[in-house]
Amino acid sequence: MWSVRVFVICSVFLVFFTIGLYSAVDLKSLHPSFLQSTGLKERELITTTQSQQFTTASWLGDSYASETPLYSASECPSKLQQKLEQLKFEGGAFLPMVPVLQWAPHATQEQYKRLIHYVGCMGWQNIKFDDIKEVLSLLNSMANGVMFDNWRVPVKREMWSKRGAPPSSACVRCAVVGNGGILRKAGLGSEIDKHDYVFRMNGAILHGFEEDVGKRTSFYFFSTNTMRNSFAAYRGSGFLKVPISEETRYVFIPDHDRDYFLVTAAAKGVLVEKGREKGINPSNLLGPNLTAEKFKMIHPDFSRYLRNRLLPAPIMKSQSRNIYRPSTGAFALLTALYVCDEVSAFGFLTENYANFSDHYYDKTYKKTGFYANHNYNKEMKLWRRLHDVGAISLFMRNNTDVGLLHKS
Numbered sequence: 001m002w003s004v005r006v007f008v009i010c011s012v013f014l015v016f017f018t019i020g021l022y023s024a025v026d027l028k029s030l031h032p033s034f035l036q037s038t039g040l041k042e043r044e045l046i047t048t049t050q051s052q053q054f055t056t057a058s059w060l061g062d063s064y065a066s067e068t069p070l071y072s073a074s075e076c077p078s079k080l081q082q083k084l085e086q087l088k089f090e091g092g093a094f095l096p097m098v099p100v101l102q103w104a105p106h107a108t109q110e111q112y113k114r115l116i117h118y119v120g121c122m123g124w125q126n127i128k129f130d131d132i133k134e135v136l137s138l139l140n141s142m143a144n145g146v147m148f149d150n151w152r153v154p155v156k157r158e159m160w161s162k163r164g165a166p167p168s169s170a171c172v173r174c175a176v177v178g179n180g181g182i183l184r185k186a187g188l189g190s191e192i193d194k195h196d197y198v199f200r201m202n203g204a205i206l207h208g209f210e211e212d213v214g215k216r217t218s219f220y221f222f223s224t225n226t227m228r229n230s231f232a233a234y235r236g237s238g239f240l241k242v243p244i245s246e247e248t249r250y251v252f253i254p255d256h257d258r259d260y261f262l263v264t265a266a267a268k269g270v271l272v273e274k275g276r277e278k279g280i281n282p283s284n285l286l287g288p289n290l291t292a293e294k295f296k297m298i299h300p301d302f303s304r305y306l307r308n309r310l311l312p313a314p315i316m317k318s319q320s321r322n323i324y325r326p327s328t329g330a331f332a333l334l335t336a337l338y339v340c341d342e343v344s345a346f347g348f349l350t351e352n353y354a355n356f357s358d359h360y361y362d363k364t365y366k367k368t369g370f371y372a373n374h375n376y377n378k379e380m381k382l383w384r385r386l387h388d389v390g391a392i393s394l395f396m397r398n399n400t401d402v403g404l405l406h407k408s
């Protein structure tokens, strides 16, 4: 109990401290549901370490911190969260209280002791406490603790007036844009950009494809590893830099210490001090004007929750289980599902994926690659199911359109 109380006290203190800082900026720019939830006094951690002993059976780590959600907009009549709560997922129930983002309040020894057991993005194994503490202490504003830190800033109002009228409800409408070939010549760019927020990931090439996939990027999901793999794999197709714009926030799925080191350097405005990117200027990878507010890091509890409950796969019972995680696209879409009121998914796998090239920017037809570290079949079925129950709107298409790269 002692540890629980310490965490509650620390987080309440930190949260109010950071709200204090933030209100000096513009409290109105925060999401209304967030303001509503400044009942942060209620924020508490229900689950913590039960035992110092770690056994194979506890590899899953199917217990999670539980916090008052800062993410959902409860004023919206479409009530996505309610729909989700009625769904049975393969690995268990939908849990609305799992923390989505890790930030300053989580930088405690208690959390470290709990999370050090889990590898990659599932925990903090192989990362020193001091490194965790340094980076999370830098991520100390509400911009790091909530997804929609810029909700209702003037830019957005402008955008609304261009659309004719502000939304009649407090619904947050999100477009999540995968890189699938189904988007080629689909002409969805302006529809995508009309959403309140646009999520993208990995090798998202916009230049030259704006008509099909849009121009805006509110959130770019990646890990340092997947970003660098994307540069290596898609440079020839035109992926020369990640999406960069004033509204863009970078959402890390931290699967190595290098992610923590990169965020630390970017937030401090220095060259990366250690790890695989040592000596690199973060701006060379992520563009100019980097500040701590531009970064969000997915919480290891959220990663394990998505893996264990929403996308459990047979490989989790094998020796290779540690390589498995939901794909970056799955992270983006499921984060949106968790934090937005209405989610439209574009460019994600559909049953007839083989009819389309791997990516919308492929110059000739490329077969969609399935890799052992993800389970695209499970993901594809989950997207379809979420669509069928009305939780998301999944873009689907038959391959009758001229100009598509068909399988020949």
Ligand SMILES: *[C@@H]1O[C@H](CO)[C@@H](O)[C@H](O)[C@H]1NC(C)=O
Residues within 6 Å of the ligand: 244, 245, 246, 287, 288, 289
């Ligand atoms: C960086 O700051 C400059 C000067 O304020 C601004 O013109 C530019 O749009 C900013 N770029 C980004 C990506 O934020």
Ligand SMILES: *[C@@H]1O[C@H](CO)[C@@H](O)[C@H](O)[C@H]1NC(C)=O
Residues within 6 Å of the ligand: 351, 352, 353, 354, 355, 399, 406, 407
């Ligand atoms: C399109 O996809 C369907 C379902 O996967 C498949 O039966 C059909 O053969 C595909 N057509 C082409 C041209 O690949």
Ligand SMILES: *[C@@H]1O[C@H](CO)[C@@H](O)[C@H](O)[C@H]1NC(C)=O
Residues within 6 Å of the ligand: 396, 397, 398
């Ligand atoms: C694709 O074609 C089938 C069969 O003609 C039709 O039932 C289905 O509605 C079409 N789907 C889309 C997304 O156009």
